[in-house]
Amino acid sequence: MTYPQIEFQTFMHGRPRTCGVVLDIRDTVRAPERAEIGALCARSMHNPAATASGKIALLAADGIHVFQADARQSVRRVWCGNAVAAALAVEASAAARLEVHGPAGRRCTVESRCSGPSIQQTWTFEGSPRIIDREWRGLRVAIVGFLNRYAIVEGPLPDGVTPSEARLELVGASLDAKLAVVDPGRTDVVSFHNAAGEHGAAPLTGLATLGLARLRCSWLAMLLARGSIRHLEGGRRHTQALPRILTSPQGCLRIVMPGLEVALNVPGAEWEMAA
Incomplete structure (x- = not known):
């Protein structure tokens, strides 16, 4: 079977964000294998204008699935607001309601x-995040395993410790392990770091994680009081x-994400899924 690659580029206030590929498989009988997704991810990792790349969104009959791959084509399911927005743009309804399937069997609407x-x-x-408020090397840290696995650190980092080393020590090396460093000297200046290094902007899941954590951690609420x-x-x-x-009357957690613009492109090449 062959399907068109729908390339996407997201923007916020006209500034480039994430690039990747949406694959519309709503009419297929078989989802692609991890190796196939990894190969497709690798082909979408080379856009110098983007602040993040290598994301694949599958628009399937049961909703949206987002994957990320590294340079070795190791694939992991992740939460990504930009890739979800791209899948919603392909779905093209003026108003839509879909399931998003995240890591570890979790999902949201x-x-x-x-x-x-x-x-x-x-x-x-459904439910609320588990947030661990702790100290690490004399610094205050919030560990939030809700939208990917984030460590939020009140910086600066200790002398001789790089963001990559801090991320590895606090939340591990996986593709969904992230670090956010809040600069206390400048109150609300934040840098975001992932498996590829420093993020070129502010990821939606990172913004949402900060919003959730500041409701539970008094030190972070003070730093992000604005x-x-x-x-x-x-x-x-x-x-x-x-x-x-927001919290619904039923106790559900609602996160109103910042708006995005999505540009779609259907190139001549098609992607062939193994039989």
Whole structure:
């Protein structure tokens, strides 16, 4: 079977974010194998304009599945608001309600509004995150294993410790292990780090994780009292509001993600799935 590769590039306020591929498999009888996803990820990892790449979103009959691969084509299921937005753009309904299938069998419901290239999305989860508030090498840290596995550290990091080393020590080496460092000297300046190094912007899942953690950790609430962060992007500092976090009458957690613009491109090449 062959299916068109629907390449995507997301933007926030006109600034490039994530690139990758959406594969519409709603009419297939078999989901692609991990090796096939890894090969497709590898082909979408070379966009110098993007702040993140190598994401594959499968738009399937049961909802949206997002995967990430590293340079060795090791594949892992991840949460990614940009890739979900791209799948929603392919789905192309003015208003949609779909399941998003995350790591470890967890899922959420995403409700979206689509107007031209603009995508607004709200994620709803049952239950609430487990947040571990602890100390590490004399620094305050929040470990949040809800939207990927994040360590939020009140920096600066100890002398001689790199962000990569801190991430490895606090949350491990997997593709969904992330680090956010909050600079106490500048209050709300945050840098984000992942398996590829420092993120070029502020990822949606990282923003949402900060929004969740500041509701539980008093030290982080003080540092992020404005409800926004500042981060470096393209050599310039930008301010970004944290997502609104709501609780439904049924006790569900609703995360109102920042809006994105999505550009789609269907190249001539098709992707062939093994028989």
